[in-house]
Amino acid sequence: MEFHLRPxxxxxxxxxxxxxxxxxxxxxxxxxxxxxxxxxxxxxxxxFHRLEVTGRENLPExxxxxxxxxxxxxxxxxxxxxxxxxxxRRAHALAAGDTFFSSTLSSVFAAYAVNALPVWRxxxxxxxLATLRERLVEDRLVYILFPEGTxxxxxxxxxxxxxxxxxxxxxxxxVVPCHLEGCHAAWPAHxxxxxPGRLRLSIGAPLTFADQPASRAGxxxxxxxxxxxxxxxxxRPAGPMxxx
Amino acid sequence: MxxxxxxxxxxxxxxxxxxxxxIAIAVAVIGVMTVTGRGTPELRRELWLRTGSWCLLLxxxxxxxxLGREWVIGAVTLLGLACLREFDRxxxxxxxxxxxxxxxLGILFANFAALDHWYGFFVALWPLTVGVIVIGTIxxxxxxxxxxxxxxxxxxxxxxxxxxxxLSYMANDPNYRPILLMxxxxxxxxxxxxxxxxxxxxxxxxxxxxxxxxxxxxxVGAFCVTTLLVAGLSSLIxxxxxxxxxxxxxxxxxxxxxxxxxxxxxxxxIKRDIGIKDMGTILPGHGGVLDRFNSLLLVAPAAxxxxxxxxxxxxxxxxxxxxxx
Numbered sequence: 001m002e003f004h005l006r007p008x009x010x011x012x013x014x015x016x017x018x019x020x021x022x023x024x025x026x027x028x029x030x031x032x033x034x035x036x037x038x039x040x041x042x043x044x045x046x047x048f049h050r051l052e053v054t055g056r057e058n059l060p061e062x063x064x065x066x067x068x069x070x071x072x073x074x075x076x077x078x079x080x081x082x083x084x085x086x087x088x089r090r091a092h093a094l095a096a097g098d099t100f101f102s103s104t105l106s107s108v109f110a111a112y113a114v115n116a117l118p119v120w121r122x123x124x125x126x127x128x129l130a131t132l133r134e135r136l137v138e139d140r141l142v143y144i145l146f147p148e149g150t151x152x153x154x155x156x157x158x159x160x161x162x163x164x165x166x167x168x169x170x171x172x173x174x175v176v177p178c179h180l181e182g183c184h185a186a187w188p189a190h191x192x193x194x195x196p197g198r199l200r201l202s203i204g205a206p207l208t209f210a211d212q213p214a215s216r217a218g219x220x221x222x223x224x225x226x227x228x229x230x231x232x233x234x235x236r237p238a239g240p241m242x243x244x
Numbered sequence: 245m246x247x248x249x250x251x252x253x254x255x256x257x258x259x260x261x262x263x264x265x266x267i268a269i270a271v272a273v274i275g276v277m278t279v280t281g282r283g284t285p286e287l288r289r290e291l292w293l294r295t296g297s298w299c300l301l302l303x304x305x306x307x308x309x310x311l312g313r314e315w316v317i318g319a320v321t322l323l324g325l326a327c328l329r330e331f332d333r334x335x336x337x338x339x340x341x342x343x344x345x346x347x348x349l350g351i352l353f354a355n356f357a358a359l360d361h362w363y364g365f366f367v368a369l370w371p372l373t374v375g376v377i378v379i380g381t382i383x384x385x386x387x388x389x390x391x392x393x394x395x396x397x398x399x400x401x402x403x404x405x406x407x408x409x410x411l412s413y414m415a416n417d418p419n420y421r422p423i424l425l426m427x428x429x430x431x432x433x434x435x436x437x438x439x440x441x442x443x444x445x446x447x448x449x450x451x452x453x454x455x456x457x458x459x460x461x462x463x464v465g466a467f468c469v470t471t472l473l474v475a476g477l478s479s480l481i482x483x484x485x486x487x488x489x490x491x492x493x494x495x496x497x498x499x500x501x502x503x504x505x506x507x508x509x510x511x512x513x514i515k516r517d518i519g520i521k522d523m524g525t526i527l528p529g530h531g532g533v534l535d536r537f538n539s540l541l542l543v544a545p546a547a548x549x550x551x552x553x554x555x556x557x558x559x560x561x562x563x564x565x566x567x568x569x
Binding site: 026 | 332333334336338339341345386389392393517519520521522525526
């Protein structure tokens, strides 16, 4: 029997607390809004950025974690825009709480349209990471995550933080490395709004970390391997492209 | 469609005045308690919270009834959707978006049938919607959990769609205001009476595993008060009709009294089964929308069909206002 008579993980939270909760589960309204948002987003990415995607066949069934280099707000939008079907419905972008959840209005947008979950930089508690890890496996979610931790102001990728290891080390959940090109030119951190410009997304083969211990050493090794995989995609010559 | 004046019926005036009076008295009593320091601070805070919620709830309940039939139907539609949202998040049905979507459509169609004043469609929707729920997820080829998700979908539709929409259909009668106000206020009063009699008399619990705070004395007291009040008000509302006989009025009162308490116990059973205290957090001092309106769920269809048997609703009014035909 697949159905479990179990309340939503966020049951009992007040509406404003629910928006910022890592336990937030999507209902019908959020799914409909998210679908409309993704349709608009795909149209925007195709029309304004002529998004080209390679390696779409590397995307597995949920759960998995999608990671990439990070230099623009376009990064998360692009990654969430290329997901389809069940993966799109289960996708959560892990977004900076101090940027996207600072007001009720921005929280409503981030929660209902983007389906983002807040990560509070420099003050994330271990319990919060444990919740994210538990939900990733039990709820078969998809996380969109940027292991650098913040946007690179000069567009050059920096070292990955070990947080990605905390989420996946010792589990069979695959990590899908991606490389984004063109996002920094189109919408660098210092610009208020994006400008048109070509985007390219390369999706690499999934990595698994079931053999890595859930310890500091395992988390760091996981982060290093993820970083190497993204750098390898960066160095790879552009292959045949497909429209996003 | 014949439209009567908002306060044409004396029962409408009496109920609105009584509700406003009760709130005013409650505010005065709690105000005196606060000034004189009577009761614990927690008790006073709880009383203020509950009274404040009622100050918002009463206009939200009575306002649409006083404004007109379209307002009633709109408000009942929103109430049904709000109840469904709390129910699906409490039971896990929200993880089945296809079933939830079908139930949402069922609620919208049931209330549309009431708005259209098309009784044939209104009753046809019950088996039709159940049929759509039953076959809806078969194409997904996912038999695991089929019985649970389908049963919960039907349960939700019958309570929040088909059941509550009877209140909408009642609004097609020119004399709907006193009937709806009577049902809304007496089921709310039934809760208060059960609490008051239970506290005053005490004694053995009614169904302790289901609802540990309810006592037999509270249930009997609420039954008597509600039955007599509904019978008395109904004698004024249905005077001159075949229903206006003492025994039928008492039976009607008993149906409303039992339905109100049964709805409350039904929700308690759902909550105990799932292991939660409240269905939501939107109404301070009450919990969720379902925690407040559970007593209406069973009363609405029962009262509709009892009145319908003797008097009917909107029988001399034009039908299929939107679809024609």
